Structure formats: C-alpha cells, structure tokens
Amino acid sequence: HYKERSRKHPATRVFQALRIEVNGELRELEALLQNVGTSLKPLGRCAIISFHSLEDRLIKNAFRGLAEGHMKHIGKSLPFTAAQLEELKKYTIIKPFPKIPGDIELNANPRSRSAKLRVIEKKGGIKHEIVF
Numbered sequence: 001h002y003k004e005r006s007r008k009h010p011a012t013r014v015f016q017a018l019r020i021e022v023n024g025e026l027r028e029l030e031a032l033l034q035n036v037g038t039s040l041k042p043l044g045r046c047a048i049i050s051f052h053s054l055e056d057r058l059i060k061n062a063f064r065g066l067a068e069g070h071m072k073h074i075g076k077s078l079p080f081t082a083a084q085l086e087e088l089k090k091y092t093i094i095k096p097f098p099k100i101p102g103d104i105e106l107n108a109n110p111r112s113r114s115a116k117l118r119v120i121e122k123k124g125g126i127k128h129e130i131v132f
Contacts, residue, residue: 007015010100016052019111020054025055026054026055028099029055029059030058033059033062034062036062036066036085036120036121037066037090037091040122041122041125042122042123042124042125043121043122043123043124043125044121044122045094045119045120045121045122046116046119046120046121047117047118047119048119049115049116049117050098050115050116050118051114051115051116052072052114056116056118059118060098060118062122063091063093063118063120064093066090066091067091067092067093067120067122068089069087069090069112079104089123090122090123090124091120091121091122091123092120092121092123093118093119093120093122094119094120095119098116099116099117099118099119100115100116101115106130119126
C-alpha cells in the first residue's frame with residue numbers, strides 16, 4: 001500500500017507533470033528569468049519561491065548566470081585581484097542557499113515543505129539606511 005512508503009499518492013507526480021506541461025509553467029518561468037536582469041533597477045531585488053526541483057534548478061542557474069555572467073568574457077588567466085573581480089559583478093545572490101520553511105511554518109502549513117526562496121540583487125546606486 002502506498003501510504004506505508006510515502007504520504008503521497010503514486011499518481012501525484014503524474015498529475016503534477018501534466019499540470020506543469022499543460023499550463024506551460026516552466027516556459028513562463030524561463031521567460032520571466034530571461035527578463036530579470038533588465039527589469040531590475042540598481043539595488044532592486046528579485047525574490048522567487050519555487051515549489052519543486054525543476055523550478056528551483058531553473059531559478060538557481062539563472063541567478064548564478066546573472067551573478068557570474070560577466071566572467072565568461074574575462075580570461076581566467078588575466079591578473080585580477082579579488083576586489084577587482086567583485087567590482088565587475090553586477091548582481092549579487094543574497095544567500096548562497098535557498099531559504100526553506102522552519103519548523104514553526106511547517107507545523108502551521110505542511111504544504112510549505114517543498115518551498116524554497118531565492119533572492120538576487122542588482123548592484124549600483126546609493127544604499128540608503130533607514131534609521132528608526
């Protein structure tokens with residue numbers, strides 16, 4: 001019986017795959033991710049929550065591509081200091097690993113178990129500190 005091995009019904013993944021394909025969810029996400037870099041203003045942030053590994057992989061790779069994309073055009077053998085390379089970066093991934101729900105959230109909302117939050121920020125502009 002499937003409940004002995006897993007909490008999910010065996011057909012869950014099949015219906016998930018059908019929903020993703022019929023709704024074009026991955027194509028929509030890819031279109032969004034292609035425009036993230038040009039849509040953000042300096043110091044603007046893009047935060048995306050994914051709910052399964054296919055989405056998360058697309059987001060992770062897109063954010064990594066933005067954060068490291070400039071490096072493709074620079075020869076690795078050129079003598080750059082770490083500080084100079086950091087200056088060339090136009091985007092920063094806010095946390096290297098996604099934020100996942102904590103125990104309190106999981107107890108209150110078990111369906112959040114697969115959620116992952118990733119955030120990227122465009123560099124530039126002047127940072128304003130808000131003092132209360």
